[in-house]
Amino acid sequence: MDKRALPPLPALRAFEAAARHLSFARAAGELHVTAAAVSHQIKQLEHWLGRALFQRSANGVSLTPAGSDYALRIRDAFERLVSTSCAVRDHQLRPVVKIRTQFSVAALWLTPRVASLSRQRPELEIRVIAAEHRASGAMNADIGIYFQRGELPGHSQQPLLSGPFRAYASPALFGRGRDLRPADVAMLPLLHLSIEDRGWPSPGFADWFEQAGVPVHGPLPGLRFNLAHLAAHAAMLGAGVALLPQDLCEDAVRQGSLLPLPGPALPAPHPYMLMCRTAPEEAVAWVRDALLRDATRPSL
Incomplete structure (x- = not known):
């Protein structure tokens, strides 16, 4: 026998239903066929397998040990077949x-x-x-x-x-009620966004302080990040002030995680x-x- 040959599929359906109900009549009702048809299909399957799956008696039917083991395996195979088919169907239907x-x-x-x-x-x-x-x-x-x-x-x-770049910080860094001036920002920890090495320059705090008319001297200290969301997350944690794209901070401002600070808005270069x-x-x-x-x- 070809090892890839399948038993008759209608017979498998009849057997699975009969094994679940332990009744040919109830299986027939589920499958909308006659009890005689279920009995015939199960006999077909038993002949194909070369062993009995049910014990028949005047009181009804019961599974043989081989039938009980086979029923568990067939039920599992049917469940996997149904779930796999539904997944494929749903994927095809879902754009x-x-x-x-x-x-x-x-x-x-x-x-x-x-x-x-x-x-x-x-x-x-x-x-x-x-x-x-x-x-x-x-x-x-x-x-x-x-x-x-x-x-x-x-x-x-x-x-x-x-949108432009603006300075943002967590309310925890300075409190909601305090009115900051750009000169005050120079006294706070700075969080720098450095993406020049990736080919896309962005404005920095040196530009921001120059636009604000605040003199600063020498390299500005502070943490440096190569991605805006890393600098934004550090600012939300109260680690310092970050110069970030306004569009990317609107949700955090709405939620109260960040506050825009007074000062210039620098055009986004890209x-x-x-x-x-x-x-x-x-x-x-x-x-x-x-x-x-x-x-x-x-x-x-």
């Missing part, structure tokens, strides 16, 4: 929207928004992929959020986040762009438009 973006955008801005979008349209499967920018970044996802870099054939690039195919599918277009609308709401 998938993949969004690839830079780490800090994913952590500080995108995650709360896709959580809201998922509640609005739970039938969508939205996948967030935090990864470094590559020239083909938007090609590996339905939507990409990165700094603009060259042409992407077949894709559009729309400005998404272009806005974040939303990259998407020119003619996307409906689900992708819906997510794209929702993100663009959210980004154009008035800032706090």
Whole structure:
């Protein structure tokens, strides 16, 4: 016999139902066939296996030891077959929207928004992929959020986040009631965002103090981070003042984890762009438009 040959599937269904009910009649009712048909299918299966699965008597049927063991295995196989088939079916029915973006955008801005979008349209499967920018970044996802870099054939690039850099700190660092001046910030611990080594310069505290008219001398001490969400998290913990993109801090300000400090707003040298195919599918277009609308709401 071919080791890959399967027993008759109708006979397996009849056996599983009869073993569960310990009754050919109740199995027949579940399967919408006659008891005689169930009995015939089980005899077929017993012949295929070469051993008895049920003991028949005037009082009804009972499983043989072989039948009891086989019933457990068949039931497990059926459950796995059903769960696997449902998973495949649901995946095919659920539109998938993949969004690839830079780490800090994913952590500080995108995650709360896709959580809201998922509640609005739970039938969508939205996948967030935090990864470094590559020239083909938007090609590996339905939507990409990165700094603009060259042409992407077949894709559009729309400005998404272009707000300025501002100074932020936790209320725990100085208290909510205190009115700080830019000169006071020079006396606080500073958290520097240094991403020049990654090819995308950002304004620093030297620029901020110069714009504020506060003289500072020599290199400014403080912790240094290469990702905005790391500097933002340190600021939330009360470790110091961070100069961060306003768009990425709005949720933390709304929640009271960060406060914007008085002082200049420095233009962002590179806005974040939303990259998407020119003619996307409906689900992708819906997510794209929702993100663009959210980004154009008035800032706090």
